[in-house]
Amino acid sequence: MQSERDAKARHRQSVETSLKNSTRFNVQLFRETGSFGHGTGVRNYCDVDLLASMSSMNGYQPTSDTALLWVKDTLRASFPATAVQIRRPTVAIMFANGAEKWEILPGFRTSPADDVPVYNIPGPASGWMSSAPTVHLEYVNEVNQRDGIRGGAKKLARLAKAWKYFNQVPISSFYLEMRAARYLEVQTSFQPFVHLCGYLEWLNEIQLADMNDPKGRASRFAACSSTATxxxxxxxxxxxxxxxxxxxxxxxxxxxxxxxxxxxLLFAGVFPRR
Structure with missing residues (x-):
């Protein structure tokens, strides 16, 4: 993973500079979210997720479609030879012919400056939804550090994401990670493949139901982007x-x-090896 971090870090400054120079919006800060820097990524399937906390030049919040279009157009102007696409809820920019992918998430802060950061981010299909990324990361860390679990929440999340990637299952990685932490929150120990079995059975039992924010700071979130997926x-x-x-x-x-x-069979012949 370190080699991936080194390679991807080289593009961060240019992406941030591009967005900061926009004439359509202001960027207050950038916050890395998701699995890349959180220890829950899967090698060769780990993108960089960067939340851009922004505001429009005239102070109003645009539609989520407009915000995504602003980010896409800005990046395309800065990187004309690089593929840039809207892939809700983010804008994806594919460096090195897709070998290195960044996903930029536009966010409009809704919480006071002295409170936990809560943002409006694009919903998976349309509109806005609220998100508290720092709270979500802290929640996973809390479960991960519990006695008996030590490291288990992140390991279970990685196993679930490996299953997803290797089998091309259209489930949100964020959902899998948050559900993994929720599942282990009530366990007293962690055995990787025993608890992976129990975790998958639980997901099947609840039929990938939408999940409440475990800390109560943001919107419910779905496992999939649509009824069809x-x-x-x-x-x-x-x-x-x-x-x-x-x-x-x-x-x-x-x-x-x-x-x-x-x-x-579970991991499509890719993992594990004996």
Whole structure:
């Protein structure tokens, strides 16, 4: 991961400079969010998420579509040879022909300066939703550091994201991470593949239901960007649940070979290796 961090860090200043020079909006600060700097990323699937806390030149908050368009047009003007696309809720800029991807999230702060930062960010399909990124990161860290769990929340999140990426499951990585922390919040220990099985079974039981902000500072958030993507994700989740259970049962029975066989299927043959 360090090599990825070094490579991606080289573009941060140019991206920030581009947005700061915009004539359409002002940027108060940049805040790195998501898995890249949080220890929950999957190698070669970890993008840089950068929240741009901004305001319009005339002081009003535009529509979320307009805010995304402003960011896209600004980056395109600065990087004419680089692909820049709106991919709600962010604007994605693909350096090195897509090998290095940054996702820029426009945010308009709604909380007082002396309170926890809460932002309006683009919703997954339309409109605005509220988000408290620092609170969300702190929540995962709190669970991750609990006795008996030590490191488990982030490990479980990485396993869930690896399953998602390797099987092309259209579920939000943020949702998987927050649900992983919520699942382990009531556990007293952590065993990676035992709890991965339980976690996937739980997601299947609740049918990827929307999740309340665990700290009560922001909007409920969805697992998928639309009804259609959720309908696509659920069958893949059911298959994953079956494979994870067969792997766990085989391990309990002392049949390590069969356990690894189903783990291989679970992770589309990419992981784990013996």
């Amino acid at each position: 959720r309908a696509s994700a659920l069958p893949k989740l059911r298959t994953a649940t079956s494979r994870a259970r067969k792997s766990a049962d085989a391990e309990y029975a002392g049949d390590t070979s069969t356990a690894f066989h189903y783990l291989g």
